[in-house]
Amino acid sequence: MTMMNLIKEEIVKVPLVSDDKLNVLRELVQILKDAGQIEDVNGVLSAVQEREAKGSTGLEDGIAVPHAKTPAVGGLKLAIGVAPQGIDFDSLDHKPANLFFLLLASPDSAGPHVAALAEIAKLSQSKSFCRAMAHAETAAEVVELMTGE
Amino acid sequence: MSDLVKRIMVYVDGTEQSVTAAQYAICLASFSHAQLIAHYVVNTKAMDDLLKAHIFLQDEQTEYEHDMEADAERYLNYIAELAIKKGVSVTKKRSKGSVQREIVDAVKDMQVDLLVIGELSRIRSRRDEFYDETDRAMRSAPCSVLIVKDEERVWNLYESLV
Numbered sequence: 572m573t574m575m576n577l578i579k580e581e582i583v584k585v586p587l588v589s590d591d592k593l594n595v596l597r598e599l600v601q602i603l604k605d606a607g608q609i610e611d612v613n614g615v616l617s618a619v620q621e622r623e624a625k626g627s628t629g630l631e632d633g634i635a636v637p638h639a640k641t642p643a644v645g646g647l648k649l650a651i652g653v654a655p656q657g658i659d660f661d662s663l664d665h666k667p668a669n670l671f672f673l674l675l676a677s678p679d680s681a682g683p684h685v686a687a688l689a690e691i692a693k694l695s696q697s698k699s700f701c702r703a704m705a706h707a708e709t710a711a712e713v714v715e716l717m718t719g720e
Numbered sequence: 721m722s723d724l725v726k727r728i729m730v731y732v733d734g735t736e737q738s739v740t741a742a743q744y745a746i747c748l749a750s751f752s753h754a755q756l757i758a759h760y761v762v763n764t765k766a767m768d769d770l771l772k773a774h775i776f777l778q779d780e781q782t783e784y785e786h787d788m789e790a791d792a793e794r795y796l797n798y799i800a801e802l803a804i805k806k807g808v809s810v811t812k813k814r815s816k817g818s819v820q821r822e823i824v825d826a827v828k829d830m831q832v833d834l835l836v837i838g839e840l841s842r843i844r845s846r847r848d849e850f851y852d853e854t855d856r857a858m859r860s861a862p863c864s865v866l867i868v869k870d871e872e873r874v875w876n877l878y879e880s881l882v
Contacts (some may be wrong), residue, residue, distance in 0.1 A: 575841040576841050577853075583755075589804075612748035613806060625777060625779070625780075626777050630773070630774055630775070636775050637747070638775070638880065640787075663774055666799075669872070678787065679734070679791060679794070680734060680791075681734070681784055681788045681791050682733050682734040682762075682763065682791055683734055683735060685763055685766045685767055685770065685784055686733075686763060687764075688770050689766035689769050689770060689799055690773055691775070692769055692770055692773035692775055693769075695773065696773075701724065712806065718838075
Protein backbone atom coordinates (compact mmCIF):
# COMPACT_ATOMS: atom_id res chain seq x y z
CA MET A 572 0.00 0.00 0.00
CA THR A 573 2.51 2.53 1.32
CA MET A 574 3.00 5.74 -0.56
CA MET A 575 0.51 5.82 -3.37
CA ASN A 576 -2.56 5.77 -1.19
CA LEU A 577 -1.20 8.68 0.84
CA ILE A 578 -0.72 11.08 -2.08
CA LYS A 579 -3.48 13.66 -2.21
CA GLU A 580 -3.47 17.39 -2.91
CA GLU A 581 -4.47 18.18 0.68
CA ILE A 582 -1.10 16.92 1.99
CA VAL A 583 0.94 18.93 -0.51
CA LYS A 584 1.97 22.57 -0.07
CA VAL A 585 3.45 24.66 -2.85
CA PRO A 586 5.21 26.94 -2.10
CA LEU A 587 6.43 26.53 1.45
CA VAL A 588 6.90 29.97 3.01
CA SER A 589 9.41 29.20 5.75
CA ASP A 590 13.01 30.27 5.42
CA ASP A 591 14.76 28.16 8.02
CA LYS A 592 14.89 24.54 9.17
CA LEU A 593 12.92 24.92 12.38
CA ASN A 594 10.05 26.72 10.73
CA VAL A 595 9.86 24.48 7.68
CA LEU A 596 9.50 21.44 9.92
CA ARG A 597 6.67 23.20 11.71
CA GLU A 598 5.10 24.17 8.40
CA LEU A 599 5.24 20.58 7.15
CA VAL A 600 3.62 19.28 10.32
CA GLN A 601 0.95 21.98 10.00
CA ILE A 602 0.06 20.62 6.54
CA LEU A 603 -1.08 17.42 8.22
CA LYS A 604 -2.94 19.30 10.93
CA ASP A 605 -4.75 21.39 8.33
CA ALA A 606 -5.61 18.22 6.41
CA GLY A 607 -7.17 16.78 9.55
CA GLN A 608 -4.67 13.95 9.75
CA ILE A 609 -3.09 14.83 13.10
CA GLU A 610 -4.15 16.61 16.24
CA ASP A 611 -1.05 17.05 18.37
CA VAL A 612 1.17 19.40 16.37
CA ASN A 613 3.64 19.96 19.19
CA GLY A 614 3.96 16.27 19.97
CA VAL A 615 4.62 15.43 16.34
CA LEU A 616 7.02 18.33 15.89
CA SER A 617 9.02 17.24 18.96
CA ALA A 618 9.42 13.76 17.52
CA VAL A 619 10.59 15.15 14.18
CA GLN A 620 13.01 17.57 15.81
CA GLU A 621 14.37 14.81 18.04
CA ARG A 622 15.16 12.74 14.96
CA GLU A 623 16.78 15.73 13.22
CA ALA A 624 18.96 16.34 16.24
CA LYS A 625 20.54 12.89 15.73
CA GLY A 626 21.43 13.70 12.13
CA SER A 627 20.00 15.86 9.38
CA THR A 628 17.63 14.20 6.93
CA GLY A 629 18.71 16.64 4.24
CA LEU A 630 20.12 14.53 1.41
CA GLU A 631 21.67 15.67 -1.87
CA ASP A 632 20.23 17.60 -4.77
CA GLY A 633 17.71 19.55 -2.73
CA ILE A 634 15.79 16.69 -1.17
CA ALA A 635 15.01 16.30 2.52
CA VAL A 636 13.19 13.40 4.15
CA PRO A 637 12.35 14.34 7.73
CA HIS A 638 10.69 11.43 9.48
CA ALA A 639 9.77 10.13 12.91
CA LYS A 640 7.95 7.45 14.83
CA THR A 641 5.43 8.90 17.23
CA PRO A 642 2.32 7.76 19.09
CA ALA A 643 0.85 11.14 18.17
CA VAL A 644 -0.15 9.73 14.77
CA GLY A 645 -2.16 6.71 13.76
CA GLY A 646 -0.70 4.60 10.97
CA LEU A 647 1.34 6.33 8.28
CA LYS A 648 1.20 10.04 7.37
CA LEU A 649 2.89 11.87 4.50
CA ALA A 650 3.26 15.57 3.79
CA ILE A 651 5.07 17.02 0.78
CA GLY A 652 6.35 20.55 0.47
CA VAL A 653 8.14 22.47 -2.25
CA ALA A 654 10.30 25.48 -1.37
CA PRO A 655 11.42 27.18 -4.60
CA GLN A 656 13.56 29.60 -2.60
CA GLY A 657 15.57 26.76 -1.03
CA ILE A 658 16.06 26.32 2.70
CA ASP A 659 19.26 25.61 4.59
CA PHE A 660 18.61 22.13 6.01
CA ASP A 661 22.16 21.06 6.94
CA SER A 662 22.02 18.75 3.95
CA LEU A 663 24.72 16.24 3.03
CA ASP A 664 25.89 18.33 0.08
CA HIS A 665 25.59 21.61 2.03
CA LYS A 666 23.11 22.91 -0.53
CA PRO A 667 19.63 24.27 0.19
CA ALA A 668 16.70 21.85 0.20
CA ASN A 669 13.73 22.49 -2.13
CA LEU A 670 11.71 19.30 -1.89
CA PHE A 671 10.51 17.91 1.41
CA PHE A 672 8.88 14.58 2.21
CA LEU A 673 7.72 14.40 5.81
CA LEU A 674 6.87 10.82 6.75
CA LEU A 675 5.44 9.92 10.14
CA ALA A 676 4.34 6.60 11.56
CA SER A 677 2.93 5.20 14.76
CA PRO A 678 5.41 2.98 16.65
CA ASP A 679 3.54 -0.18 15.60
CA SER A 680 3.77 0.63 11.90
CA ALA A 681 7.48 0.00 11.41
CA GLY A 682 6.94 -2.18 8.32
CA PRO A 683 4.85 0.31 6.32
CA HIS A 684 7.11 3.15 7.51
CA VAL A 685 10.23 1.43 6.22
CA ALA A 686 8.54 0.52 2.94
CA ALA A 687 7.37 4.10 2.35
CA LEU A 688 10.79 5.55 3.20
CA ALA A 689 12.37 3.08 0.78
CA GLU A 690 10.07 4.30 -1.98
CA ILE A 691 11.12 7.88 -1.31
CA ALA A 692 14.76 6.77 -1.36
CA LYS A 693 14.22 5.34 -4.84
CA LEU A 694 12.48 8.51 -5.98
CA SER A 695 15.36 10.64 -4.76
CA GLN A 696 17.71 8.79 -7.12
CA SER A 697 15.89 10.20 -10.13
CA LYS A 698 17.45 13.62 -10.63
CA SER A 699 15.06 14.62 -13.40
CA PHE A 700 12.04 13.73 -11.30
CA CYS A 701 13.30 15.66 -8.30
CA ARG A 702 14.09 18.65 -10.49
CA ALA A 703 10.56 18.58 -11.92
CA MET A 704 9.06 18.31 -8.43
CA ALA A 705 11.16 21.20 -7.11
CA HIS A 706 9.82 23.35 -9.95
CA ALA A 707 6.19 22.36 -9.46
CA GLU A 708 3.90 25.33 -9.01
CA THR A 709 0.78 23.70 -7.63
CA ALA A 710 -0.21 20.80 -5.40
CA ALA A 711 -2.06 19.27 -8.35
CA GLU A 712 1.14 19.30 -10.36
CA VAL A 713 3.01 17.54 -7.56
CA VAL A 714 0.34 14.84 -7.31
CA GLU A 715 0.42 14.36 -11.07
CA LEU A 716 4.22 14.03 -11.04
CA MET A 717 4.09 11.51 -8.19
CA THR A 718 1.37 9.33 -9.64
CA GLY A 719 2.65 9.62 -13.18
CA GLU A 720 -0.85 10.19 -14.50
CA MET B 721 -12.53 -30.61 -4.10
CA SER B 722 -10.44 -30.80 -0.97
CA ASP B 723 -7.36 -31.29 -3.18
CA LEU B 724 -7.93 -27.99 -4.93
CA VAL B 725 -5.99 -26.12 -2.28
CA LYS B 726 -3.79 -27.99 0.18
CA ARG B 727 -1.54 -25.26 1.47
CA ILE B 728 -2.41 -21.56 1.76
CA MET B 729 0.05 -18.84 2.66
CA VAL B 730 -1.15 -15.41 3.70
CA TYR B 731 1.36 -12.57 3.62
CA VAL B 732 1.09 -10.29 6.65
CA ASP B 733 2.84 -6.92 6.71
CA GLY B 734 1.20 -4.95 9.48
CA THR B 735 -1.38 -3.28 7.26
CA GLU B 736 -5.13 -3.50 7.77
CA GLN B 737 -5.36 -4.94 4.29
CA SER B 738 -3.16 -7.88 5.30
CA VAL B 739 -5.27 -8.56 8.38
CA THR B 740 -8.35 -8.69 6.14
CA ALA B 741 -6.47 -11.07 3.87
CA ALA B 742 -5.69 -13.25 6.87
CA GLN B 743 -9.36 -13.39 7.88
CA TYR B 744 -10.28 -14.49 4.37
CA ALA B 745 -7.47 -17.04 4.35
CA ILE B 746 -8.79 -18.47 7.63
CA CYS B 747 -12.22 -18.86 6.07
CA LEU B 748 -10.72 -20.54 3.01
CA ALA B 749 -8.61 -22.88 5.14
CA SER B 750 -11.65 -23.81 7.16
CA PHE B 751 -13.77 -24.62 4.11
CA SER B 752 -11.09 -26.43 2.16
CA HIS B 753 -9.31 -28.07 5.14
CA ALA B 754 -6.08 -26.66 3.79
CA GLN B 755 -3.01 -25.95 5.90
CA LEU B 756 -2.55 -22.27 6.62
CA ILE B 757 0.74 -20.43 6.88
CA ALA B 758 1.00 -16.80 7.99
CA HIS B 759 4.20 -15.16 6.73
CA TYR B 760 5.76 -11.88 7.84
CA VAL B 761 8.94 -10.58 6.22
CA VAL B 762 11.21 -8.22 8.15
CA ASN B 763 12.23 -6.01 5.26
CA THR B 764 15.95 -5.76 5.91
CA LYS B 765 16.63 -5.04 2.25
CA ALA B 766 14.65 -1.81 2.45
CA MET B 767 16.50 -0.86 5.64
CA ASP B 768 19.85 -1.47 3.97
CA ASP B 769 18.71 0.76 1.09
CA LEU B 770 17.72 3.48 3.55
CA LEU B 771 21.11 3.34 5.22
CA LYS B 772 22.89 3.61 1.87
CA ALA B 773 20.66 6.54 0.92
CA HIS B 774 21.59 8.27 4.21
CA ILE B 775 17.95 8.44 5.22
CA PHE B 776 18.62 6.05 8.09
CA LEU B 777 21.38 6.34 10.62
CA GLN B 778 23.05 3.10 11.73
CA ASP B 779 21.37 3.19 15.14
CA GLU B 780 18.08 3.88 13.45
CA GLN B 781 18.41 0.83 11.23
CA THR B 782 19.01 -1.33 14.29
CA GLU B 783 16.06 0.26 16.07
CA TYR B 784 13.66 -0.23 13.16
CA GLU B 785 14.77 -3.81 12.66
CA HIS B 786 14.01 -4.45 16.29
CA ASP B 787 10.62 -2.75 15.86
CA MET B 788 9.83 -4.87 12.82
CA GLU B 789 10.77 -8.04 14.69
CA ALA B 790 8.36 -6.99 17.44
CA ASP B 791 5.70 -6.18 14.84
CA ALA B 792 6.22 -9.60 13.26
CA GLU B 793 5.69 -11.30 16.62
CA ARG B 794 2.62 -9.20 17.37
CA TYR B 795 0.92 -9.57 14.01
CA LEU B 796 1.64 -13.27 13.64
CA ASN B 797 0.31 -13.92 17.14
CA TYR B 798 -2.78 -11.87 16.31
CA ILE B 799 -3.39 -13.88 13.13
CA ALA B 800 -2.93 -17.09 15.12
CA GLU B 801 -5.55 -15.90 17.63
CA LEU B 802 -7.96 -15.08 14.82
CA ALA B 803 -7.42 -18.56 13.40
CA ILE B 804 -7.79 -20.38 16.73
CA LYS B 805 -11.11 -18.63 17.34
CA LYS B 806 -12.41 -20.37 14.23
CA GLY B 807 -10.82 -23.73 14.88
CA VAL B 808 -8.11 -23.28 12.28
CA SER B 809 -4.47 -23.93 13.07
CA VAL B 810 -1.83 -21.72 11.49
CA THR B 811 1.90 -22.08 11.03
CA LYS B 812 3.65 -18.81 11.79
CA LYS B 813 6.60 -17.99 9.55
CA ARG B 814 8.96 -15.07 9.91
CA SER B 815 11.84 -14.29 7.59
CA LYS B 816 14.25 -11.44 6.83
CA GLY B 817 15.36 -9.94 3.56
CA SER B 818 13.65 -8.74 0.42
CA VAL B 819 9.88 -9.07 0.62
CA GLN B 820 9.50 -10.31 -2.93
CA ARG B 821 12.35 -12.83 -2.66
CA GLU B 822 11.24 -14.18 0.71
CA ILE B 823 7.65 -14.67 -0.39
CA VAL B 824 8.62 -16.42 -3.62
CA ASP B 825 11.13 -18.66 -1.82
CA ALA B 826 8.62 -19.54 0.88
CA VAL B 827 6.00 -20.47 -1.73
CA LYS B 828 8.49 -22.83 -3.35
CA ASP B 829 9.99 -24.27 -0.17
CA MET B 830 6.67 -24.88 1.53
CA GLN B 831 4.87 -26.01 -1.64
CA VAL B 832 2.18 -23.42 -1.27
CA ASP B 833 -0.81 -23.75 -3.62
CA LEU B 834 -2.34 -20.37 -2.98
CA LEU B 835 -0.81 -17.08 -1.90
CA VAL B 836 -3.29 -14.72 -0.28
CA ILE B 837 -2.44 -11.03 -0.06
CA GLY B 838 -4.19 -7.86 0.98
CA GLU B 839 -5.60 -5.28 -1.40
CA LEU B 840 -2.92 -3.39 -3.29
CA SER B 841 -2.95 0.35 -3.90
CA ARG B 842 -5.80 1.38 -6.17
CA ILE B 843 -3.52 3.99 -7.68
CA ARG B 844 -0.80 2.44 -9.76
CA SER B 845 1.81 4.98 -10.59
CA ARG B 846 3.46 4.76 -13.97
CA ARG B 847 6.68 5.86 -12.37
CA ASP B 848 9.24 3.08 -12.25
CA GLU B 849 10.52 4.36 -8.92
CA PHE B 850 7.23 3.52 -7.27
CA TYR B 851 6.86 -0.13 -6.81
CA ASP B 852 5.10 -2.21 -4.27
CA GLU B 853 7.07 -5.25 -3.16
CA THR B 854 3.85 -7.16 -2.55
CA ASP B 855 2.80 -6.34 -6.10
CA ARG B 856 6.08 -7.75 -7.36
CA ALA B 857 5.68 -10.88 -5.24
CA MET B 858 2.19 -11.35 -6.66
CA ARG B 859 3.52 -11.19 -10.20
CA SER B 860 6.46 -13.53 -9.62
CA ALA B 861 4.91 -16.05 -7.24
CA PRO B 862 4.96 -19.55 -8.77
CA CYS B 863 1.46 -20.30 -7.51
CA SER B 864 -2.02 -18.88 -7.77
CA VAL B 865 -2.54 -15.59 -5.99
CA LEU B 866 -5.69 -14.26 -4.39
CA ILE B 867 -6.02 -10.55 -3.67
CA VAL B 868 -8.55 -9.94 -0.92
CA LYS B 869 -10.84 -6.92 -1.13
CA ASP B 870 -14.04 -5.68 0.52
CA GLU B 871 -13.06 -5.53 4.15
CA GLU B 872 -16.65 -5.37 5.39
CA ARG B 873 -17.75 -8.45 3.52
CA VAL B 874 -14.69 -10.39 4.65
CA TRP B 875 -15.31 -9.39 8.26
CA ASN B 876 -18.90 -10.62 8.04
CA LEU B 877 -17.72 -13.85 6.43
CA TYR B 878 -15.16 -14.39 9.17
CA GLU B 879 -17.63 -13.58 11.92
CA SER B 880 -20.18 -16.03 10.55
CA LEU B 881 -17.66 -18.88 10.45
CA VAL B 882 -18.36 -21.39 13.18
